[in-house]
Amino acid sequence: MKKDEESCHRSACAISMALEAIGDKWSLLILRDLMFTNKRSYGELQSSDEKIATNILAARLQSLEANGLIRKAVDPDNGRRSLYFLTEKGIDLLPVIIELRQWTEKHNPDAEGCTNALKLTDKNRKEVLTAYKKKLRAEHCKK
Amino acid sequence: MKKDEESCHRSACAISMALEAIGDKWSLLILRDLMFTNKRSYGELQSSDEKIATNILAARLQSLEANGLIRKAVDPDNGRRSLYFLTEKGIDLLPVIIELRQWTEKHNPDAEGCTNALKLTDKNRKEVLTAYKKKLRAEHCKK
DNA sequence: TACCTTTACTTGCATTTTGCAAGTGCAAAC
């Protein structure tokens, strides 16, 4: 896996560069949990339905932090807990995740949406996304 | 890699299921080329900037076809050429790809957008996407 | 008809990434 952003890119294409940061089977699921659940600690993130292996979780968290999508902090209430928060850059992936969800729901009827909030329509799309981003910022970006 | 849709899923989560279909470093790039360039044959798809290995390209094309995102057809003008076309399900990934592109362009100034068409704003978003999907349908879904 | 080229792959093998299970280190509770 890439260590940081300094490593050179496959190409200058925006899609390709995005995939270098989040184009694996786990990164977006971690971001999903940070966006739609209250999971913030390593142990909580490990307990998702998809059962990510512990070493892979550690590696993905490192790479997400190196790419500036999440930020790690020690839990002020409990020094042995680390907590992970979304950065603005991470929050900005909300539309990508929403579109992925809508795609699956359209083409795979037995899929479940991972959050019951965020019912988007063509009309309210911008407002709902803006509001949810604001909520995420409030939860994640407070110093 | 998964063979087809019959294999059981990691979870019922829509995001997770989407990633099972396209959550690797190459599938979306192939779809990108089918969406934004006139590349349709194996050889053309192999010539992208990112230099996909030939066996990986073959594997990804198979898996994309098995998942119903693309369709393979023999070139009527040249029996030794195969052509690959997007299905409706594949075309429906356009918004995902667009959002990925916009995310990178926002956070990585030196990225290039892979197509100069499709300048989206909050206001024209729906119309532009609809029009581009229609164009793709005309190019890919004509029998 | 025989040969040559183009096109789409396949194959074999090295490297990298993933996955599993067990182990380590350290802060806090008891």
Added chain:
DNA sequence: GTTTGCACTTGCAAAATGCAAGTAAAGGTA
């Protein structure tokens, strides 16, 4: 000061990826 909970590491097997060379079959050419 011993135990416990939490966040990781480590070691090794399995799978995916990447590279280079090879194969098969349609079509063109002599």
